[in-house]
Amino acid sequence: MTLETHVREAFEELTSDPPAFQTSVEDVLSAGRQARRRRRVRLTAQSVPVVAGLSVVAVVGVTALAGSHHGGGTSTVQFASAGTQHSARASTAGSPASDAVQRAVTAASPSGLSLDIQPIARAVESEFGIDGTANDGNGAGRVYVVFDPIVGMLELAPCTDPEFVAGGTCTSTVLPDGNTLVLRGENGTTYTQVMAVVIHPDGTGTTAESDNGTFPNPPSVHAAAVAKKRHYGLEHVTRAHPTYTVEQLGQVAVAADQAASQCVATNCNGS
Amino acid sequence: VKPADEAAFLDLYVARRGPLRKTAHLLCGDWHHAEDLVQNAFVKLYVAWGRMREVDGVDGYLRQTLVHLYIDETRRRRHRDTVMAEPPSRPWPEPADASDRWELIAALRGVPRRQRACLVLRFYEDMSVAQTAAVLGCSEGTVKSQTARGLTALRGVLAAADSMSIATLGGNPT
Numbered sequence: 001m002t003l004e005t006h007v008r009e010a011f012e013e014l015t016s017d018p019p020a021f022q023t024s025v026e027d028v029l030s031a032g033r034q035a036r037r038r039r040r041v042r043l044t045a046q047s048v049p050v051v052a053g054l055s056v057v058a059v060v061g062v063t064a065l066a067g068s069h070h071g072g073g074t075s076t077v078q079f080a081s082a083g084t085q086h087s088a089r090a091s092t093a094g095s096p097a098s099d100a101v102q103r104a105v106t107a108a109s110p111s112g113l114s115l116d117i118q119p120i121a122r123a124v125e126s127e128f129g130i131d132g133t134a135n136d137g138n139g140a141g142r143v144y145v146v147f148d149p150i151v152g153m154l155e156l157a158p159c160t161d162p163e164f165v166a167g168g169t170c171t172s173t174v175l176p177d178g179n180t181l182v183l184r185g186e187n188g189t190t191y192t193q194v195m196a197v198v199i200h201p202d203g204t205g206t207t208a209e210s211d212n213g214t215f216p217n218p219p220s221v222h223a224a225a226v227a228k229k230r231h232y233g234l235e236h237v238t239r240a241h242p243t244y245t246v247e248q249l250g251q252v253a254v255a256a257d258q259a260a261s262q263c264v265a266t267n268c269n270g271s
Numbered sequence: 272v273k274p275a276d277e278a279a280f281l282d283l284y285v286a287r288r289g290p291l292r293k294t295a296h297l298l299c300g301d302w303h304h305a306e307d308l309v310q311n312a313f314v315k316l317y318v319a320w321g322r323m324r325e326v327d328g329v330d331g332y333l334r335q336t337l338v339h340l341y342i343d344e345t346r347r348r349r350h351r352d353t354v355m356a357e358p359p360s361r362p363w364p365e366p367a368d369a370s371d372r373w374e375l376i377a378a379l380r381g382v383p384r385r386q387r388a389c390l391v392l393r394f395y396e397d398m399s400v401a402q403t404a405a406v407l408g409c410s411e412g413t414v415k416s417q418t419a420r421g422l423t424a425l426r427g428v429l430a431a432a433d434s435m436s437i438a439t440l441g442g443n444p445t
């Protein structure tokens with residue numbers, strides 16, 4: 001018998017009589033929620049982004065904003081939704097709330113952008129929104145917009161969180177309705193991302209992300225198949241920069257947030 | 272946890288926590304510590320859930336996270352090594368008899384973490400050298416050398432204990 005065989009048999013024997021679990025499913029969920037609450041709207045980011053201070057004029061229902069708190073150049077961005085090409089899939093997987101977000105994202109996206117987005121709903125902690133890609137002709141990049149309705153889920157001042165900023169530029173602007181718009185500039189080395197977050201005073205709000213690449217497959221989680229396969233789902237860089245600029249993404253976030261908030265307030269009866 | 276729902280995460284947790292805890296147990300030698308490692312791996316997965324786009328990625332992510340959590344404990348000089356110097360809650364069994372297996376179990380305790388990770392991934396998870404290298408984030412050559420050293424360490428410990436004839440021991444790390 002070889003040493004390898006001894007080792008294999010010893011490993012099997014060592015694991016043949018495991019004790020009962022001490023932690024419950026709820027323990028893991030609770031710990032996950034705490035970690036996520038701390039790290040929400042943060043990237044696994046590494047490097048140096050490039051975005052100036054900003055103020056944004058939102059498309060839907062938000063009047064012009066005062067200048068940026070950071071005193072940077074004021075860039076007013078407005079888009080027409082006419083002419084935007086959309087191939088949004090049918091909303092069979094969505095809900096009235098995620099459908100409302102999808103419509104808002106579509107309307108607030110830059111003209112000429114080709115969107116392939118689908119609603120997501122019943123996600124963890126009741127969040128809802130859209131997931132998909134946006135293509136301006138230079139390659140499809142992932143776009144993801146989600147509303148978190150759980151109080152306290154979002155950091156109120158993520159620009160003060162080095163994990164969120166991750167060495168990049170981060171601007172925070174108080175909107176006329178009292179919410180805060182946070183714009184986090186392009187971040188990462190190879191796979192990059194910009195992020196815009198509308199944060200309500202109670203810690204609810206909307207997060208929007210735009211990437212310079214995509215994931216190879218749509219979401220799919222089936223526990224029964226997990227044990228059989230072992231390799232990684234890697235991100236694919238498809239373009240030099242994210243499809244949306246951070247300013248554009250800020251408009252999308254504000255529009256989506258308004259649609260989602262209204263939907264939540266009315267139990268989505270008005271959407 | 273973005274695209275998938277919480278129920279899917281829980282299904283995954285229930286399905287995978289057992290096997291992962293066994294792997295963790297082989298790494299750290301303590302069931303409670305192993306359970307902590309698994310829980311921490313799932314917490315990291317929970318945070319990253321929205322970026323996991325396929326089952327294969329989820330399982331690989333969990334395994335990789337688990338192994339790195341274990342190895343990084345040494346790097347961060349955290350409490351576990353100290354704790355492990357004391358009797359753990361349910362440690363690997365003491366070598367209660369003279370069988371080769373129990374001697375080997377005792378010998379595993381003396382194998383450095385990265386080498387032990389190689390042994391566990393190669394001979395418990397039945398991973399190839401390439402797969403092990405991917406999980407550990409190192410070259411295939413490093414996996415081969417670490418595995419060989421791990422086996423050599425076992426061989427040496429066992430020989431020192433004079434409980435197993437070196438002549439009966441082989442081992443091809445690749």
